[in-house]
Amino acid sequence: MASTLLTPGSNAERSRLYNRGLVLGHIRREGEAGRAEIARASGLSTQAVSNIISDLLAEGWVVEAGRRLGQRGLPAVTYAIRAEAGAALGVEIRPDAVLAAWIDMSGHVLHGERIALSRARPEDVLPVLERLLARGQGAGVAIDALIGAGVVMPGPVGRTGLSGLATELPGWAEIDARAALERTLGLPVTVENDANTAAMAERVMGAAQGIDDFACLYFGAGLGLGLVAGGAVFGGAFGNAGEIGHIPVPARGGVQRLEDLASRMALARRLADAGLRTETVEDLETLHAACPPAYADWLEEASAALGHAVQILENLLDPETIVLTGALPPVILADLVARTPLPALSVANRPDRRHPRLIAGRVGRRAATLGAAALVVNTALSPRLVAPS
Amino acid sequence: MASTLLTPGSNAERSRLYNRGLVLGHIRREGEAGRAEIARASGLSTQAVSNIISDLLAEGWVVEAGRRLGQRGLPAVTYAIRAEAGAALGVEIRPDAVLAAWIDMSGHVLHGERIALSRARPEDVLPVLERLLARGQGAGVAIDALIGAGVVMPGPVGRTGLSGLATELPGWAEIDARAALERTLGLPVTVENDANTAAMAERVMGAAQGIDDFACLYFGAGLGLGLVAGGAVFGGAFGNAGEIGHIPVPARGGVQRLEDLASRMALARRLADAGLRTETVEDLETLHAACPPAYADWLEEASAALGHAVQILENLLDPETIVLTGALPPVILADLVARTPLPALSVANRPDRRHPRLIAGRVGRRAATLGAAALVVNTALSPRLVAPS
DNA sequence: GTTGAACCTTCAAGTGAGTTGAGTTAATCG
DNA sequence: CGATTAACTCAACTCACTTGAAGGTTCAAC
Numbered sequence: 001m002a003s004t005l006l007t008p009g010s011n012a013e014r015s016r017l018y019n020r021g022l023v024l025g026h027i028r029r030e031g032e033a034g035r036a037e038i039a040r041a042s043g044l045s046t047q048a049v050s051n052i053i054s055d056l057l058a059e060g061w062v063v064e065a066g067r068r069l070g071q072r073g074l075p076a077v078t079y080a081i082r083a084e085a086g087a088a089l090g091v092e093i094r095p096d097a098v099l100a101a102w103i104d105m106s107g108h109v110l111h112g113e114r115i116a117l118s119r120a121r122p123e124d125v126l127p128v129l130e131r132l133l134a135r136g137q138g139a140g141v142a143i144d145a146l147i148g149a150g151v152v153m154p155g156p157v158g159r160t161g162l163s164g165l166a167t168e169l170p171g172w173a174e175i176d177a178r179a180a181l182e183r184t185l186g187l188p189v190t191v192e193n194d195a196n197t198a199a200m201a202e203r204v205m206g207a208a209q210g211i212d213d214f215a216c217l218y219f220g221a222g223l224g225l226g227l228v229a230g231g232a233v234f235g236g237a238f239g240n241a242g243e244i245g246h247i248p249v250p251a252r253g254g255v256q257r258l259e260d261l262a263s264r265m266a267l268a269r270r271l272a273d274a275g276l277r278t279e280t281v282e283d284l285e286t287l288h289a290a291c292p293p294a295y296a297d298w299l300e301e302a303s304a305a306l307g308h309a310v311q312i313l314e315n316l317l318d319p320e321t322i323v324l325t326g327a328l329p330p331v332i333l334a335d336l337v338a339r340t341p342l343p344a345l346s347v348a349n350r351p352d353r354r355h356p357r358l359i360a361g362r363v364g365r366r367a368a369t370l371g372a373a374a375l376v377v378n379t380a381l382s383p384r385l386v387a388p389s
Numbered sequence: 390m391a392s393t394l395l396t397p398g399s400n401a402e403r404s405r406l407y408n409r410g411l412v413l414g415h416i417r418r419e420g421e422a423g424r425a426e427i428a429r430a431s432g433l434s435t436q437a438v439s440n441i442i443s444d445l446l447a448e449g450w451v452v453e454a455g456r457r458l459g460q461r462g463l464p465a466v467t468y469a470i471r472a473e474a475g476a477a478l479g480v481e482i483r484p485d486a487v488l489a490a491w492i493d494m495s496g497h498v499l500h501g502e503r504i505a506l507s508r509a510r511p512e513d514v515l516p517v518l519e520r521l522l523a524r525g526q527g528a529g530v531a532i533d534a535l536i537g538a539g540v541v542m543p544g545p546v547g548r549t550g551l552s553g554l555a556t557e558l559p560g561w562a563e564i565d566a567r568a569a570l571e572r573t574l575g576l577p578v579t580v581e582n583d584a585n586t587a588a589m590a591e592r593v594m595g596a597a598q599g600i601d602d603f604a605c606l607y608f609g610a611g612l613g614l615g616l617v618a619g620g621a622v623f624g625g626a627f628g629n630a631g632e633i634g635h636i637p638v639p640a641r642g643g644v645q646r647l648e649d650l651a652s653r654m655a656l657a658r659r660l661a662d663a664g665l666r667t668e669t670v671e672d673l674e675t676l677h678a679a680c681p682p683a684y685a686d687w688l689e690e691a692s693a694a695l696g697h698a699v700q701i702l703e704n705l706l707d708p709e710t711i712v713l714t715g716a717l718p719p720v721i722l723a724d725l726v727a728r729t730p731l732p733a734l735s736v737a738n739r740p741d742r743r744h745p746r747l748i749a750g751r752v753g754r755r756a757a758t759l760g761a762a763a764l765v766v767n768t769a770l771s772p773r774l775v776a777p778s
Numbered sequence: 779g780t781t782g783a784a785c786c787t788t789c790a791a792g793t794g795a796g797t798t799g800a801g802t803t804a805a806t807c808g
Numbered sequence: 809c810g811a812t813t814a815a816c817t818c819a820a821c822t823c824a825c826t827t828g829a830a831g832g833t834t835c836a837a838c
Contacts (some may be wrong), residue, residue, distance in 0.1 A: 042397065
C-alpha cells in the first residue's frame with residue numbers, strides 16, 4: 001500500500017539526502033567523527049563525505065568538535081551534531097490535557113508546557129496548539145528552528161489517515177488528523193502512539209541510546225509496546241503493531257489480559273480493593289516505600305506477567321534489549337526490572353549479549369511527550385530513502 | 390553491527406541497482422506492466438524507466454508481454470518477468486538428508502532432489518551438495534543460470550556468522566557455514582531458518598503472493614514463526630527472531646509451551662498415547678479422515694493454542710494475514726485454520742481487511758526447501774539499498 | 779470521416795552527485 | 809631530522825536521472 005503511494009525511486013537528489021542522513025546518523029551514533037572515518041564506515045569516498053560535511057557545516061547542522069591526535073598522519077578534524085541546529089516539538093493529546101515539549105537536536109529538553117482541556121475534540125485542541133506554539137516561542141524556542149512535530153494520540157491511529165476507525169478521542173476519527181495538525185502547527189507532523197514515541201525517547205535521550213533494535217514496554221493507561229527495528233519505529237502492516245496489553249497470559253490458573261495484570265490501572269485497582277486510595281504517581285511512589293501487602297502482591301503478579309511478556313517478545317523478535325518505561329515512578333520500574341523472572345527458554349539467553357535483557361527506562365514520566373519530539377530528531381538524523389508517510 | 394560493516398552509501402551505481410530492483414519488483418507484483426505505469430508508481434521519469442527496461446530486455450530479465458489497449462493514446466507495451474532469466478537453488482540440510490529444489494524466476498519448480506545422509510557434519514554434507522549441483526544440471530537446470538542459493542539449516546543460525554552458538558547439526562557451529570557453502574556451491578548463499586524460508590515460499594509462489602507484511606506459522610519438527618516485513622524476511626536484532634514454539638500459552642489450567650500443543654510432534658505424541666502409530670505425513674492424513682477421539686482432541690487443543698498465538702501475533706505485529714504452513718497434510722492445515730478461534734480482542738479485527746486473518750499455506754510439505762530458493766528470487770526481484778549480509 | 783485530445787515512447791542536451799587520482803599538509807616513528 | 813602514515817583538497821571524469829521537444833498511435837467527439 002504505502003510503497004505505491006510514495007516515490008521511492010532513487011536519483012541524484014535523493015541519494016544526496018540519503019547520504020546526508022547516513023553522515024548525520026554516524027556522527028550522532030559516535031558522538032563525534034571525522035570525515036575519513038565516516039567515509040570508511042559508509043563506503044562513500046572521502047571526497048563525497050567531505051562535500052557533505054562542508055554543506056552540513058555551512059547549514060549549521062554540525063560543528064567542529066576537535067582533532068583526533070595520537071595516530072600517525074594528519075590528525076582528523078572531528079565533527080559533532082550542533083544541538084541548536086534545530087528543535088523538535090512533541091505534543092501529547094490526552095482527553096483532559098495537552099502536553100508539549102521542545103527538544104534540541106541532541107535530545108536536551110528546551111521547554112515544557114501543559115494546558116488542561118475540558119474537551120478534546122479537534123476544534124477544542126487545535127486552537128490550544130496555536131497557544132502552545134506561542135508559549136514555546138515566549139520561552140525562547142525560535143519558531144523557525146523547529147524542523148517538525150511529533151504528536152501522540154490515544155487509540156489506534158493508523159498510518160493511512162483513513163477515517164472511520166475507533167478513536168478514544170471524540171471527533172478525531174472523522175478527520176485527517178495529520179493534515180489538520182500540519183495546517184495548525186505549520187510543521188511536518190508525524191502521528192504515533194504513546195508506546196512508540198516512548199521507545200524513541202529512550203533511544204534518543206534515554207536508556208536505549210545507540211541501540212537499533214529493541215522493544216519498549218510502556219506503562220500508560222494500560223500497557224503498550226513500542227518496537228524499534230533498524231533504528232526506526234516499526235508499525236506493522238497497518239501501523240497498529242504494539243497492542244501488547246491485549247495478549248493473553250496465564251495467571252492464577254486462568255487466562256488474563258496482560259494489561260489487567262501489569263499496568264498502572266491494575267495496580268491502582270489492587271490498592272483500591274485493599275482500601276488504599278492512590279490518585280497521583282506520587283501516591284504510588286510514597287506507597288511503594290511502605291509497601292503494604294496489596295502492593296507486594298501486585299509487584300509479584302505483575303512481574304510474573306511481565307516475565308511471560310519478555311519470553312514472548314524475545315522469542316518472537318529477538319531484540320537487543322527490552323526497556324520498561326512510562327508513567328510509573330522510577331523506583332517501581334526498577335523494582336519490576338529486578339523482580340521480573342528472565343525465562344531460561346529464550347533465544348535471548350545467550351552469552352555474548354551487549355546489553356542486559358531487561359532494563360529500566362530513563363526518560364521518566366514524560367516519555368511519550370518527549371518521545372514525540374525525539375521521533376522527529378531521530379528521523380532527521382537517520383538515512384531514509386522514502387519520505388515518511 | 391551490520392550497518393557498520395556494510396556499505397550503505399548511495400552512489401550512481403547503487404541507485405541504478407536499486408531502481409532496477411524497483412522496476413523488477415513492480416513488474417512481478419503486477420504480473421505485467423508498462424514503462425509509463427512503472428514510472429508513475431516509482432516516481433522515476435519515464436526516460437529513466439525506459440532505459441532500465443531496455444537494459445533488462447537486453448539482459449533477458451524481462452520480455453514483452455503484450456499491449457494495453459482500451460485507453461486513449463498510444464497503447465503501452467507491457468513487460469513481464471522472463472521466468473527462464475535465472476534460476477535459484479534451495480537446499481535444506483537435515484540431520485538425515487539433504488533436500489534440494491530448483492525454481493525459476495517466476496517461482497515454478499524446475500526440479501527436486503533428495504539425498505539421504507548417515508551423518509550431517511560439514512565434511513559429509515559439502516560433497517553431497519556438489520553431487521546435487523551435478524544432478525540438477527543433469528536434469529536440465531543450466532548451471533550458469535543459477536543466481537544464488539538459499540540454505541535452510543536447523544538451529545539458531547544467526548546472521549553474524551559467529552561461531553560458538555549451539556546448533557542441532559554437529560560440526561556446523563565451529564565453521565563459517567555461509568562461506569563454506571559459497572565455496573562449495575560457487576554461488577552467493579543466504580542461510581535462513583525453515584520458518585522464514587517457508588514464509589518466502591508462500592510469498593513467492595504460495596498463499597501470500599503480493600503480501601508485504603505477514604507472519605507464517607511453520608509446522609516443522611516443532612513450530613516456527615517466519616516474519617515478513619516490507620517484503621523481506623525480518624530476522625530481529627540477531628537473526629533469531631521467530632522462535633514462537635517456546636512461548637508460554639495457557640492450557641488446561643496450566644502453562645505450556647506453544648509447540649508442546651501445536652506441532653506435528655505434539656500430534657504424534659497424542660496419537661501414540663492412544664496406541665495409534667504414525668510414521669509419515671501420509672499416516673497423519675489417513676488418520677485424519679477417520680478422526681479418532683485422540684485426533685479430535687488434539688485438533689481442539691492445538692487450535693485453541695493457535696488462537697492464542699494468533700492473538701499475540703496480531704496485537705504485537707499487526708500483519709496483513711497469518712499463514713499456516715509446513716509439514717502437515719493440507720487437509721489438517723485447512724482444518725486448523727477452520728477451527729482456530731479468531732480473537733475478538735485484536736487490532737486485526739477491523740472491517741476493511743483485504744485478506745482473511747488466518748489462511749492455509751499452499752506450497753505444501755516442501756515449503757522450507759522451496760522457500761530457500763524463493764528467498765533468492767525474492768531478493769533478486771526487490772529493491773535493496775544494502776547488500777545482503 | 780475528420781479532427782483533436784490523450785497517452786506512450788524516444789531523442790538529445792543538461793544537471794547533480796559520487797569517483798578517481800594526483801597533490802598538499804601535518805602528525806608520529808625511527 | 810627524514811621517512812612514513814594518514815587526512816584532506818583540487819580538478820577532471822563518469823554515471824544515472826531529469827528536462828523539454830518531437831514523433832506515434834489510439835479513442836472519442838463533432
